[in-house]
Amino acid sequence: MSGDIDQRIMDAVLAGRLLPGSRLGEQQLASLFEVSRTLVREALIRLAVRRIVRVSARRGWFVAEPSLAEARETLEARCALEYGMLAVAAPPGPAGMARLRGHLRHEQRLLAAGSAAERSVQLGNFHVHLAEVLGNAVAAEMLRDLTARTMLIAALYQTPRDAAASAQEHVQIVEALAAGRMLQAAAIMRDHLRHVALMLQPVPAPDPLAALRHALVPGGTASFPAPRPGAGRNHMSFTEQE
């Protein structure tokens, strides 16, 4: 299949098994998947268009590391899209509401007993499902990519935000939807995403040069670029399941 390898890599990213900056060697992946470099390369090209990976010419492929500015713009774009989606759309029908409520139950289940990665993924999927329920597959697809990028952003910049708080805001959105108050739902969504954006921390990761940099530049923090977590280090841990 065509999108097979894409999905395998995507899954690993979403599950946090591949962190931002992880190296993705073409030959390495080809051996792992037992195909030629051609198919791996095509998959990586597709993922690059979606901004999940990036290629540094003749150096290698890496899981994307969105800059802080890009992170903020991504969340702002989500804010615009999802706010507008709710403000413009008609309230979902009973079937749609049932589906959303089912997803909320799923979220609660994972809050009680689930890995952090699972929780994050499903909290993101809420937004995709919402778009689908509102009848817009095109927006849903855009959100699928945007939420995936949000996972990378969270891995880089997000302080351990309480997943329960996110889930609670999802509940409020669904309640507003149930009452047919689309503008209220939109407003909650806007604040929800802005909350996430406000939680972004400029300092992305433990920095091996932190002590030295601090000693040399006690006041400013912007003089030296800080390397990404494990940039150049190999985070590969696919843990194939078969």
Place this chain on the structure above:
Amino acid sequence: MSGDIDQRIMDAVLAGRLLPGSRLGEQQLASLFEVSRTLVREALIRLAVRRIVRVSARRGWFVAEPSLAEARETLEARCALEYGMLAVAAPPGPAGMARLRGHLRHEQRLLAAGSAAERSVQLGNFHVHLAEVLGNAVAAEMLRDLTARTMLIAALYQTPRDAAASAQEHVQIVEALAAGRMLQAAAIMRDHLRHVALMLQPVPAPDPLAALRHALVPGGTASFPAPRPGAGRNHMSFTEQE
């Protein structure tokens, strides 16, 4: 360069030199650009992710022909995104306003003397520029693709809508922005895009089997899929400029 071929093909699509359904043979393009099939193929793969082209396995590559349902969803997604973008963002600064006004002048110039294709492209670019002026490059990039897809949609379904009307609505949006009335601007944008959506005509093209289909299925129109305009026919007309 990497995105070189992509852009050449994209330009041809935007200019209307490549219509929806046009065949894009790998070897044909490779000869034209004087590269191997590899690079052409990679470019086509990238464009496929962006939904500008599609591949039918072992049959060939074609310029995308969005279905009517997909067309409506694309416009609705744009509606959501652009409405939300305006509703959520802060008013642009003086430099941004100047840039928008400059683009409006450009539109007016093309209305007076410009090809239909040029007009359409620049009317679409207004939306991209707007996103950039509002400080969101991520949304701008999404809109770049969405407006391109809108060109394909227009080629398939749009009745000759007066370009002047669109341009006039752009003027109104910029005026609202200048007054700092973001919600008003958002509302105009929403209606603007809904106007376009309402103009979509279910019948995409002359259908050589229309008589036969009508004779066999007088009531329903959904039993037989209708072939796209010139499906299988070759619309290639790159008219290289060099």
Place this chain on the structure above:
DNA sequence: CAGACCGCCCTTGTATGCAAGCCTGCCACC
């Protein structure tokens, strides 16, 4: 001993070769 230079190795970039499938047009047969 420190620093700079050089060469090897590992990476991606590009082209090409071969395999597989589909469409079309011809031919034989009914």
Place this chain on the structure above:
DNA sequence: GGTGGCAGGCTTGCATACAAGGGCGGTCTG
């Protein structure tokens, strides 16, 4: 004359071979 089958050619799909470039380590020199 019409219809079914078959084969050839043209298409993409995938693998592999080769080219080009950068990083790193060793070595040589000051």
